[in-house]
Amino acid sequence: xxxxxxxxxxxxxxxxxxxxxxxxxxxxxxxxxxxxxxxxxxxxxxxxxxxxxxxxxxxxxxxxxxxxxxxxxxxxxxxxx
Ligand code: HEM
Numbered sequence: 001x002x003x004x005x006x007x008x009x010x011x012x013x014x015x016x017x018x019x020x021x022x023x024x025x026x027x028x029x030x031x032x033x034x035x036x037x038x039x040x041x042x043x044x045x046x047x048x049x050x051x052x053x054x055x056x057x058x059x060x061x062x063x064x065x066x067x068x069x070x071x072x073x074x075x076x077x078x079x080x081x
Contacts, residue, residue, distance in 0.1 A: 004078065004080055006079060006081070007078075007079045007080070009025065009052075009081060011023075012024070012025050013052065014051065015034075016050040016051025017050060018037065021034045022037055022047065024050065024052065024053070025053045025054070025081055026054040026055065026058075026073060028080060028081050029077055029079070030080060030081060031073055032076055032078045033046070033076050036072065042061070045057075045061075054073075
């Protein structure tokens with residue numbers, strides 16, 4: 001994981017739509033979840049977090065605090081903050 005690129009939060013913020021790609025940050029790591037958006041059981045709500053942090057939303061929607069969901073996220077990891 002140490003070889004993954006370092007991104008700024010400003011770079012993450014540029015990826016805030018399906019056209020630009022959908023990136024999110026979580027606990028200091030960066031994920032390109034563009035391909036997952038259509039697979040999300042919670043539908044388009046996932047786009048609320050596009051270009052920013054998952055923390056505030058996963059705090060509200062506690063269904064996400066499960067190992068198998070963190071595992072999904074890990075598959076999309078592209079870098080660190
Ligand atoms: C449900 C994954 C982001 C809102 C789920 C479920 C998964 C998932 C696997 C099904 C959980 C279960 O039933 O056990 C993800 C991943 C995300 C993400 C990997 C980020 C990469 C978000 C965001 C929001 C959100 C940002 C809200 C702003 C919801 C809601 C449900 C849900 C409302 C419940 C859907 C239902 O059962 O009707 N998500 N989610 N999710 N998600 Fe997400």
